[in-house]
Amino acid sequence: xxxxxxxxxxxxxxxxxxxxxxxxxxxxxxxxxxxxxxxxxxxxxxxxxxxxxxxxxxxxxxxxxxxxxxxxxxxxxxxxxxxxxxxxxxxxxxxxxx
Numbered sequence: 248x249x250x251x252x253x254x255x256x257x258x259x260x261x262x263x264x265x266x267x268x269x270x271x272x273x274x275x276x277x278x279x280x281x282x283x284x285x286x287x288x289x290x291x292x293x294x295x296x297x298x299x300x301x302x303x304x305x306x307x308x309x310x311x312x313x314x315x316x317x318x319x320x321x322x323x324x325x326x327x328x329x330x331x332x333x334x335x336x337x338x339x340x341x342x343x344x345x
Contacts, residue, residue: 292300308316
């Protein structure tokens with residue numbers, strides 16, 4: 248009798264494990280969808296949401312500050328241009344003497 252009960256219990260265990268292995272296609276696709284959702288949740292906000300948040304952190308200059316900085320850039324650019332022109336003329340004159 249002991250053999251029958253142990254065989255019966257083994258058969259039940261085998262049947263249960265086989266039934267656990269069999270999964271319908273709907274359940275498999277549902278589990279894949281859940282995995283995709285979990286990955287999306289782990290990533291956090293989307294690309295554009297993150298950039299939008301970063302743009303909110305920017306301190307934009309006032310019109311007055313922008314005007315002053317623009318004038319400084321133009322003046323420095325002209326000064327560097329004049330210096331390069333002057334150096335070019337001096338070097339041309341020096342090479343002409345050789």
